[in-house]
Amino acid sequence: xxxxxxxxxxxxxxxxxxxxxxxxxxxxxxxxxxxxxxxxxxxxxxxxxxxxxxxxxxxxxxxxxxxxxxxxxxxxxxxxxxxxxxxxxxxxxxxxxxxxxxxxxxxxxxxxxxxxxxxxxxxxxxxxxxxxxxxxxxxxxxxxxxxxxxxxxxxxxxxxxxxxxxxx
Amino acid sequence: xxxxxxxxxxxxxxxxxxxxxxxxxxxxxxxxxxxxxxxxxxxxxxxxxxxxxxxxxxxxxxxxxxxxxxxxxxxxxxxxxxxxxxxxxxxxxxxxxxxxxxxxxxxxxxxxxxxxxxxxxxxxxxxxxxxxxxxxxxxxxxxxxxxxxxxxxxxxxxxxxxxxxxxx
Amino acid sequence: xxxxxxxxxxxxxxxxxxxxxxxxxxxxxxxxxxxxxxxxxxxxxxxxxxxxxxxxxxxxxxxxxxxxxxxxxxxxxxxxxxxxxxxxxxxxxxxxxxxxxxxxxxxxxxxxxxxxxxxxxxxxxxxxxxxxxxxxxxxxxxxxxxxxxxxxxxxxxxxxxxxxxxxx
Amino acid sequence: xxxxxxxxxxxxxxxxxxxxxxxxxxxxxxxxxxxxxxxxxxxxxxxxxxxxxxxxxxxxxxxxxxxxxxxxxxxxxxxxxxxxxxxxxxxxxxxxxxxxxxxxxxxxxxxxxxxxxxxxxxxxxxxxxxxxxxxxxxxxxxxxxxxxxxxxxxxxxxxxxxxxxxxx
DNA sequence: TTTT
DNA sequence: TTTT
Numbered sequence: 014x015x016x017x018x019x020x021x022x023x024x025x026x027x028x029x030x031x032x033x034x035x036x037x038x039x040x041x042x043x044x045x046x047x048x049x050x051x052x053x054x055x056x057x058x059x060x061x062x063x064x065x066x067x068x069x070x071x072x073x074x075x076x077x078x079x080x081x082x083x084x085x086x087x088x089x090x091x092x093x094x095x096x097x098x099x100x101x102x103x104x105x106x107x108x109x110x111x112x113x114x115x116x117x118x119x120x121x122x123x124x125x126x127x128x129x130x131x132x133x134x135x136x137x138x139x140x141x142x143x144x145x146x147x148x149x150x151x152x153x154x155x156x157x158x159x160x161x162x163x164x165x166x167x168x169x170x171x172x173x174x175x176x177x178x179x180x181x
Numbered sequence: 182x183x184x185x186x187x188x189x190x191x192x193x194x195x196x197x198x199x200x201x202x203x204x205x206x207x208x209x210x211x212x213x214x215x216x217x218x219x220x221x222x223x224x225x226x227x228x229x230x231x232x233x234x235x236x237x238x239x240x241x242x243x244x245x246x247x248x249x250x251x252x253x254x255x256x257x258x259x260x261x262x263x264x265x266x267x268x269x270x271x272x273x274x275x276x277x278x279x280x281x282x283x284x285x286x287x288x289x290x291x292x293x294x295x296x297x298x299x300x301x302x303x304x305x306x307x308x309x310x311x312x313x314x315x316x317x318x319x320x321x322x323x324x325x326x327x328x329x330x331x332x333x334x335x336x337x338x339x340x341x342x343x344x345x346x347x348x349x
Numbered sequence: 350x351x352x353x354x355x356x357x358x359x360x361x362x363x364x365x366x367x368x369x370x371x372x373x374x375x376x377x378x379x380x381x382x383x384x385x386x387x388x389x390x391x392x393x394x395x396x397x398x399x400x401x402x403x404x405x406x407x408x409x410x411x412x413x414x415x416x417x418x419x420x421x422x423x424x425x426x427x428x429x430x431x432x433x434x435x436x437x438x439x440x441x442x443x444x445x446x447x448x449x450x451x452x453x454x455x456x457x458x459x460x461x462x463x464x465x466x467x468x469x470x471x472x473x474x475x476x477x478x479x480x481x482x483x484x485x486x487x488x489x490x491x492x493x494x495x496x497x498x499x500x501x502x503x504x505x506x507x508x509x510x511x512x513x514x515x516x517x
Numbered sequence: 518x519x520x521x522x523x524x525x526x527x528x529x530x531x532x533x534x535x536x537x538x539x540x541x542x543x544x545x546x547x548x549x550x551x552x553x554x555x556x557x558x559x560x561x562x563x564x565x566x567x568x569x570x571x572x573x574x575x576x577x578x579x580x581x582x583x584x585x586x587x588x589x590x591x592x593x594x595x596x597x598x599x600x601x602x603x604x605x606x607x608x609x610x611x612x613x614x615x616x617x618x619x620x621x622x623x624x625x626x627x628x629x630x631x632x633x634x635x636x637x638x639x640x641x642x643x644x645x646x647x648x649x650x651x652x653x654x655x656x657x658x659x660x661x662x663x664x665x666x667x668x669x670x671x672x673x674x675x676x677x678x679x680x681x682x683x684x685x
Numbered sequence: 686t687t688t689t
Numbered sequence: 690t691t692t693t
Contacts, residue, residue, distance in 0.1 A: 528693030
């Protein structure tokens with residue numbers, strides 16, 4: 014084993030996030046290219062804390078999640094507003110210059126590496142089971158054209174191949 | 182056990198991040214109040230990926246870390262530029278309106294809940310051991326007055342008691 | 350901060366396990382003492398792997414879980430055979446000499462530090478909701494007298510106060 | 518996406534352990550087959566707790582670690598008694614019938630999926646740097662013939678190909 | 686801005 | 690002994 018390898022193992026780092034919560038809205042699905050689907054959505058987690066008076070308060074933390082490829086397809090087909098999911102991923106912060114103000118802007122996301130569905134239901138009252146309708150559980154893929162993620166100055170390249178090449 | 186309790190356990194969420202990497206610069210220390218120290222610093226993790234040509238690339242991810250109270254004191258005394266640390270915490274995103282542009286801005290941080298020091302050395306060539314000098318390992322606390330965290334429109338309240346009450 | 354403290358932070362270790370799966374049987378509840386309930390149960394996780402022929406196989410891993418105090422009460426009241434739960438805890442291995450053979454025996458458990466219920470249903474067909482019946486969601490506490498955990502040579506002390514003092 | 522797939526995602530489980538500590542003894546290396554090295558060793562983590570008298574105590578927890586393939590080679594070449602490492606893996610419990618007593622015996626291990634070296638030094642006083650000696654950091658591979666892992670009634674098959682096929 |  |  015080359016000493017080069019050892020140096021690499023010595024310098025290894027860890028970037029891991031584990032989230033379990035409820036999805037805030039239906040995922041945005043983008044098809045960048047054949048075999049490269051991207052899914053963007055938000056996940057809520059709750060934090061309970063006590064203030065100085067001893068009173069209990071609850072805050073909601075919203076996380077930006079993004080999935081690529083096969084995982085994005087699972088999100089597309091089975092995750093929706095209200096879904097409860099378990100997610101393991103890594104943090105990634107993108108930055109860009111705002112077109113209007115020229116200011117640097119940041120957006121931190123969790124890139125999903127592992128996803129577990131925890132609820133069949135979709136949070137709607139009717140509790141429709143998508144899997145029964147056509148035998149494959151798929152819902153329509155929404156290909157939104159409205160850019161809404163990291164600001165008006167941001168555009169999907171719609172051509173990237175590898176997740177790591179995608180500029181967001 | 183009240184059914185109210187069960188509902189709480191059913192709705193419980195998880196917000197956990199685990200990072201292991203190197204500190205980018207000496208931590209900023211703020212003393213908000215007696216017994217409430219805050220430490221802000223950045224941590225780098227590396228990501229290696231292959232592009233479509235099969236070539237290996239390395240990117241660096243920068244994380245904003247914040248510690249409160251006792252943990253902030255450990256950061257103040259033993260963490261510096263170059264330190265290697267293991268951190269467990271939770272994600273928190275603060276937002277504020279930029280004073281100049283009126284735009285909403287966001288900053289995501291990892292609130293440190295557990296910290297493990299992995300390197301004695303401080304990255305400086307002299308390798309000074311702070312713990313030997315005066316028997317308490319403390320270095321000077323820097324009380325910076327220059328606001329530098331989430332922009333010029335942001336100010337420390339310098340009065341919060343509970344970490345969760347602090348407006349950032 | 351004493352240098353003694355720094356040595357402690359330098360030597361800090363991490364012992365963390367995260368499990369998400371289904372409960373194998375109704376938890377065993379033991380009341381060691383006022384305010385010290387103990388719950389023992391098993392949790393199944395699945396592993397999918399490919400053999401050398403490329404065929405996919407699934408194995409089941411069984412984990413021994415133990416909860417103390419407040420958490421044990423949640424287990425007693427809401428966890429049962431078939432429940433899906435998320436658990437965070439630490440590994441602990443107990444050992445004892447088998448009475449019959451004199452051999453050293455080992456049992457590794459995950460001591461639950463955080464528990465999240467993921468299913469209301471109990472796996473029974475009737476889907477009884479314990480929380481509705483009497484307003485407290487409690488089911489009968491089973492105080493089994495039959496020793497069944499780490500072998501016939503093992504006995505609950507039924508008197509420990511701190512989880513760490515309990516001899517199992 | 519077939520509904521079969523959805524059922525799989527719904528039933529997904531998590532089995533994850535994260536350990537950071539010191540290695541108890543030099544790893545045992547076994548070469549089962551070309552391209553299938555196995556490394557076994559122990560890792561210590563510390564637990565600090567308070568007893569009922571409020572006094573602080575420290576216990577040491579010993580974990581059985583096992584690595585396969587490429588990871589086992591890293592262990593073979595760079596991990597030794599005293600090394601500090603970070604490990605991510607999954608729990609696996611093997612069982613077998615003791616030859617002498619016929620009793621069922623169990624051994625729980627963490628199968629290493631990710632390993633980060635945290636110390637160059639080996640814990641020995643001489644602090645030898647293996648990487649400098651011959652430019653590749655390798656130490657002699659020990660092929661122990663003495664069976665010592667899960668008891669005298671246990672034998673390595675020395676023929677498995679896939680980690681998941683190995684009977685331990 | 687870190688580290689290998 | 691769970692679940693899909």
